[in-house]
Amino acid sequence: MRNLLIYFAFIFVVTSCDNKKTTNNDPIDWETPFEKGNGNQTATYHEVISYYEKLANHYYSISIKEYGKTDSGLPLHLISYKSNIQSNKEPVKILVNNGIHPGESDGIDSSMMLLRDLANEKLSIEYPIELHVIAVYNVGGSLNRNTSSRTNQNGPESYGFRGNARNYDLNRDFIKTDTRNAVTFQEIYHTVNPDFFIDNHVSNGADYQYVLTHLITQHNRSTSNLANYIENSFRPELEQKLNEENWPITPYVSVWGTTPDKGFSQFLDEPRYSTGYTSLWNTVGLMVETHMLKPYKDRVEGTKVLMEKVLEIAQSRATEVKELRKDAFATLKAGDSYALTYKLDRTKNDSIEFLGYEGEYITSKVTGLEQLTYNRNKPFKKMVPYYNTYKGTDSIIIPSYYVILRAIGIS
Numbered sequence: 001m002r003n004l005l006i007y008f009a010f011i012f013v014v015t016s017c018d019n020k021k022t023t024n025n026d027p028i029d030w031e032t033p034f035e036k037g038n039g040n041q042t043a044t045y046h047e048v049i050s051y052y053e054k055l056a057n058h059y060y061s062i063s064i065k066e067y068g069k070t071d072s073g074l075p076l077h078l079i080s081y082k083s084n085i086q087s088n089k090e091p092v093k094i095l096v097n098n099g100i101h102p103g104e105s106d107g108i109d110s111s112m113m114l115l116r117d118l119a120n121e122k123l124s125i126e127y128p129i130e131l132h133v134i135a136v137y138n139v140g141g142s143l144n145r146n147t148s149s150r151t152n153q154n155g156p157e158s159y160g161f162r163g164n165a166r167n168y169d170l171n172r173d174f175i176k177t178d179t180r181n182a183v184t185f186q187e188i189y190h191t192v193n194p195d196f197f198i199d200n201h202v203s204n205g206a207d208y209q210y211v212l213t214h215l216i217t218q219h220n221r222s223t224s225n226l227a228n229y230i231e232n233s234f235r236p237e238l239e240q241k242l243n244e245e246n247w248p249i250t251p252y253v254s255v256w257g258t259t260p261d262k263g264f265s266q267f268l269d270e271p272r273y274s275t276g277y278t279s280l281w282n283t284v285g286l287m288v289e290t291h292m293l294k295p296y297k298d299r300v301e302g303t304k305v306l307m308e309k310v311l312e313i314a315q316s317r318a319t320e321v322k323e324l325r326k327d328a329f330a331t332l333k334a335g336d337s338y339a340l341t342y343k344l345d346r347t348k349n350d351s352i353e354f355l356g357y358e359g360e361y362i363t364s365k366v367t368g369l370e371q372l373t374y375n376r377n378k379p380f381k382k383m384v385p386y387y388n389t390y391k392g393t394d395s396i397i398i399p400s401y402y403v404i405l406r407a408i409g410i411s
């Protein structure tokens with residue numbers, strides 16, 4: 001009996017150390033700076049990198065790698081989790097981008113918790129996956145920490161600045177590539193070749209009940225089969241999964257000079273934006289836009305749940321999405337017509353359930369003029385029109401090759 005107990009104890013130790021690089025049993029504090037704080041604080045750039053170094057030093061499933069340079073002179077860090085599942089299936093790959101606008105830091109903190117929970121197997125994974133996370137994309141902006149450049153946002157207490165080290169808005173630079181950040185992003189992107197892509201942000205504008213909004217790749221810019229999957233399968237499945245967890249989500253609320261109850265249109269993410277760029281490579285992409293007026297703690301937790309749900313979908317739909325991507329690459333060939341510019345089709349719309357607040361006009365105490373505000377004591381749930389169809393307005397014939405002259409001035 002005693003031998004049997006020793007045998008089981010040995011098995012337990014071997015199994016529990018399986019994923020760990022060290023047999024040191026000293027307890028390690030795995031709480032992130034966000035978790036240690038008051039719920040309204042985000043990790044600094046150096047805290048983020050040192051946390052991931054500690055994680056990668058401890059777990060076999062996590063690695064950290066430096067890529068290229070950014071305009072700040074510092075490299076990007078890519079943190080990778082690879083599941084330890086024996087399978088002949090090709091892993092499904094997910095790429096996450098954080099801190100492109102460092103004041104919108106929700107994804108930075110939620111990714112640290114997500115990668116930790118994957119490494120220590122608190123989150124179970126059933127299918128071979130690779131999750132690659134750009135820890136902080138806008139390194140220069142992240143180091144330019146302040147407390148006042150996002151005054152209309154409900155936390156965190158201090159955060160990085162929107163512009164990068166040369167004051168570029170990196171979420172307008174993906175196809176243009178004026179910055180070293182974008183050059184390095186492209187190197188990472190082509191190395192990973194993700195099936196799914198997530199870019200984490202915080203929105204501003206109208207008030208409504210949701211903490212989470214999504215800005216999923218505008219589907220009409222994809223080939224028809226992939227477009228059909230994105231709009232009629234991926235979007236409803238993600239929305240349903242989040243609803244079941246009490247994290248209702250709505251498409252990004254894009255309204256100007258009106259209120260969401262009148263309906264709104266899908267954002268056209270052209271290739272200068274992250275998901276506009278990644279859709280050129282037939283990746284299923286979304287920007288997460290948490291709502292700026294909701295508490296920071298809720299936004300970070302919601303972003304983490306959303307990424308977990310995308311991981312679930314990626315696992316269950318891996319084969320289907322890989323086939324759709326392969327099909328899309330084969331569909332667009334030299335000699336085919338390809339739309340470059342798009343216009344919203346106002347003759348078509350979906351009807352979606354929307355959880356809003358009544359909009360009211362009051363007199364501004366500052367200007368004495370009429371000002372739109374939202375009354376949180378008057379929540380509503382109603383169906384609203386959602387315009388999500390775009391038509392190509394100008395197109396090219398895809399050439400066999402492009403000849404690009406050598407760039408001047410970049411070394």
Ligand SMILES: [Zn+2]
Pocket residue numbers: 101104171201202
């Ligand atoms: Zn943003």
